[in-house]
Amino acid sequence: MVDSSEDRRRAQLIDVAAAAGVSLATVDRVLHGRAGVRSRTAEQVHAAVRQLGYSADPAASRLARGRPHSVAVVLPSGSNSFIAMLVEQIAQSEPWLHELRLNAAVDRVDVFSPQVLAEHLAGLRGKRDAVIVVGLDHPRVRAAIDDLCADGTTVITLVSDVPGSQRAHYVGIDNVAAGRTAGTLLGRFVGRDAARRKVGIVLGSHGLRDHAERLFGFQQVLAAEHAQLKALQPLEGHDDSTRTEPLVAELLRSEPELAAIYSIGAGNRGIHAALAASGRALDIVWICHELTPHARTALLDGVADAVIHQDAGHEVRSAFRLALARLNKERLLPDQERIRIGVYLKENLP
Structure with a gap:
């Protein structure tokens, strides 16, 4: 019937x-x-x-609301190309956000300073319905997030999580798996019979949860499956090319047995420049993250060997959907919000 x-x-x-x-x-x-x-x-x-x-009908609820929801998106300051991609995606999403009755404002903050980030978050108390933040995993930042949540603000962490906090959701890839993927690729590209055995590592900060988790996954794979390779002490470049270039240049000068570099965060323009200037670019295996225009160029030039990627547009839209669902008590489709790990070589560039 x-x-x-x-x-x-x-x-x-x-x-x-x-x-x-x-x-x-x-x-x-x-x-x-x-x-x-x-x-x-x-x-x-x-x-x-x-x-x-x-x-409740979500569309009707949005129309019935007297005012749009206000959302602050707190992103790192500086020249990080992937963060620039996130900003661009937010700008492109404005018509969609308007339909959802969301007003989004981007705040650029020094997220490498726990004091600066915590103070900025504290300043948002009572001013925003939701906060989407690239977080530093630090007690002061966790406390600032918890204070926002206690005031009724919905907090979503983006790209880098602060799991000990009361944040509602994390939006990003499984960073341990991403680090393991990088370790597997690097180990296979270097090979078991390589004459050079040392691996350089460049990250933004140990305090960024995504970087710490990638490092953990990477070291797991090297220890278990590529014991012939020796990972050197990680260098902190704060995702800044002007800082990573001299760090990598000195690494190349001081380590003649260097076989590979794993770049966990941003600052890849500096790494590219240092490799090119050394004359060893084609002899060093280089794995990095995020398919930015600079990483694309490095792949096409044969300087970078593989890029581990996460979709900036998907992350931005997912963060807003999760914030809106929490604010309006709407249902979610978990599979829609899962951010997947992409792997690009020069042969499969989109």
Whole structure:
């Protein structure tokens, strides 16, 4: 038997009121947790909701809202090309955000300083409905996030997580898996019989959770599957090409047995320049992250061997969807929000 269109019609508040034998105003008070309704009446309303399978229409809820939700997106300052890609994706999403009744403002902050980042987050208390932040995993930052959450602000961490905090969601790749992927690729590219055995590592900061997790996964694979390779002490470049270039130049000068470099964060323009200036670019295996225009050029030039990538557009849209769902108490599709790890060689560039 085919259901009629009436049977398929989405249950509305008036249907809940009729089933519970109460007024629309009473249903509204119960569903929004307002006082002034007897417990027996409230239970009648909840029973009707369950019986009818009622859920609020998200589009109608957005239209009924008196004002748009305000969202701050806190991103690292500096010249990080991947962060520039995130900013570009936010700008391109403005028409979509307008339809969702979200107002987004981008704040560029020195996320490598826990004091600066924590103070900036503290300054957002009571000013934003949601905060999306590339976080530093530090006690001061965790406390600032917890204070925002205690005030009713929805906090989403983006790219780099602060898992000990009360943040609602993390949006980004599995960074341990990304580091393991890099380790597997690098080990296979260098080979087991290579004359040179040392591996240089460049990261932004040990305090960034995504960098620490990538390093952990990378070292796991090298220790378990490529024991012939020796990972050197990681160099901190703060995702800044002007800092990474002299660090890598000195690494190349001081380590004649250097076989490979793993770049965990940004600053790849500096690494590219140092490799090119050394005359050893084609002899050193180089694995890096994020398919920025500079990484693309390095792949095409044969200087970089592989790029581990995450989709900036998917991450931005997912972060806004998660924030909106939390604010409006809407349902989510978990598979839609899963950020996948991409691997690019020069042969499969999009």
